[in-house]
Amino acid sequence: MTTLGEIKVEIPGRKEGDPVMTQEEYQTGTKIYFERCAGCHGVLRKGATGKPLTTDITRGLGYDHLHSFITYGSPAGMPNWGTSGELTEDQVDLMARYLLLTPPAPPEFGMPEMLASWKVIVKPEDRPTQKMNDIDIDNLFSTTLRDAGQVALIDGGTYEIKAVIDTGYAVHISRISASGRYLFVIGRDAKIVMIDLWMEKPGPVAEIKIGAEARSIETSKFEGWEDKYAIAGAYWPPQYVIMDGDTLEPKKIVSTRGNIYDEQVYHPEPRVAAILASHYKPEFIVNVKET
Template identity: 25%
Template sequence: MRPLPAALSLAIAAVLLACAAPSTARADGPNPERLFAEHCAACHGGDRLGAIGPALLPENLGRLKPAEAERIIRHGRPATQMPGFPVETLSDEAVRVLAAYVFTPLPEVPAWGMEEIAASRVVHKAPATLPEKPRHGADPLNLFTVVEAGDHHVSIVDGDSFTVLDRFESRFALHGGAKYSPDGRFVYLASRDGWVSKYDLHSLSLVAEVRAGVNTRNVAVSSDGRFLMVGNTLPHTLVALDAWDLTPIKVIPVTDGKGKSSRVSAVYSMPPRKSFVAALKDLQEVWELPWDDRPVYAGLVHSHEPGREEAVSVPGPFPVRKLKVNEFVDDFFFDQPYDQLMATSRDGKKGIVVHIDVGRQIAELDLPGMPHLGSGINFVHEGRPVMATPHFKDPVISVIDTVDWKTVKRIPMPGPGFFLRGHENTPYAWADAYMGKDRDTIPIIDTRSLEIVHTLRPAPGKLTAHVEFTRDGRYALVSVMEDEGAIVVYDAATFTEVNRLPMRKPIGKYNVWNKINFSSGTSH
């Protein structure tokens, strides 16, 4: 029987406390450890690392504010097993103390190694028992995986009929980016709480789950379909999994070799190089980890300081090649050939370019205003390959030439944005104003003129963002990111609405074909 998913025990922080039945005795003291042990530990673990409920650590609470945490403790969370604690059980002071406690970092980074990971693994269906062909009539390569954060569910949507084929409970606070096996059959989902789930799109059923960390950033899939690499912020590790049944293969500590460790900002695959690439938040390094069974990597580690090179020979599997850079990297983006990456720090005022073959930083980018490179896109403008990225702080889209790394243009937007999407079969790029007052708008940019040519308001007054195209690029799906939200389907050529599917805060949706073919217009 499947353990109750963390999602059932709250929603974004219904994290905040306890599935344990409310005590009838009034809490008369403000001691946070005692309050937590009495009211919360049964579901969230005595160490706050999670059990049937999610971990209650500041890293796992996302954008939750203390005031909202107090409200959830007092009133609970509808449609979850998170109960409310009336004043007869917890005084106002006790609620404040508990809310402050779960926002307090642990005194040390928790251990979560091979033993803990292996013990957490749950197999729901033996992979060998799965059907050879889909048990539904939809095009298996034109499906969408939709992450619904409102009630912690995932929906599988047919990209031709725009109907929901399946809807299932997810782990707590999934990372928006679903990843697929190279043939498009399996989807892999990573939660903030460290759970990695494998779901079969042929039988529409969950296959296996494993907890690869306490707090996870994201997961990447090797292009041969054999391996997953999980990037964690707690503990500071990369974890390699067997993609077949999620058996752990290796835990890789993320350190500089001198005692300093780092959170992983992101990990992606680089198919042409048969390797994973990880960005590090606390070390000025980018790591490359090959998966092609080379037992040893022997070569040079290049420093950004001229003349400083260090020979290395690291035993496999997944030997680490460390590339020194000038910035702490929060986010990055690949050019379309996948031999160079653009990177940026959220606190920095510029971007950098790292050439993976050369093994070092080769250029700087004029990218102030916290660009969101993870949502960038590639396209050709006037015969030149370019990339475009939104910015968290500035109301612009920056367009960068990926040959000379010069800024081609900054396109004025109605507000700072979060996502940008395109497709090979359309000349238009769809953006948003996620961070601005006009957060209900979807500006559409003509990639030929680099001008906004149309603006949509799918749900006036409601947050609207994140576009994904169907396999052929004929339709664009837009998220109304409210608890009572929707997926709105538009004709990508005429910008007219053709369908609307009710959803619970759909924070992301991912088309199988576009993802497995590394479309230039979508995130990877």
């Protein structure tokens, strides 16, 4: 499993009046939804930045409304997937039908799955004890090459590309460690890659997946705790993970599911967004969107 779009799913129990959709079409719709829609509307379609798309809403709107909305978008921020050419006419038709069906519930991703994905490529004791290159790491850009699943390390003074490193699907952000030695990269597939900038040619020294979809990674910055811990947050499952700062070994998983602060109703998908390390206390600040 790499992304939510590649998880094999079954169509939930059909109801009378449901649109006709084959298992293959449903799988394709799930993949398109993950790649294009889940970031705004939520994995379970309960809404996030974008409005909810649960079947009690979509069936009230109907196929024609959904087809037009997907095609033309809206001034409120919905992309015009059809007229822009991002989706074909057949894909727009498929997605309008897909939204009339109940979404699949993706599997959980706990400690066994994380440990199975965890790799220490170069052990800490086998890494350089001093910087082995002439890269100015105090003036270095980690540039996201999103569609290629890579980052480019670019010298901030000369704009020379020092390295291009494979990381994961749809790279989202890079975070530098407190010491400046390590670069942590996370993609939408929730894969984290830890890059050692002291190596003769910077490259990965550890990696792990912490879920099926994610956006955030950070490392400890407070004096005395520099580089000791890393933390990453997932959209799915809704959780954050504390890891060893040298190896990415997962230490603790914390679920963010709970009640919304104002209405005090349970939310199954509170997404972890930005995470910041405090410079004033040994703390992380975790932004949980829906609660």
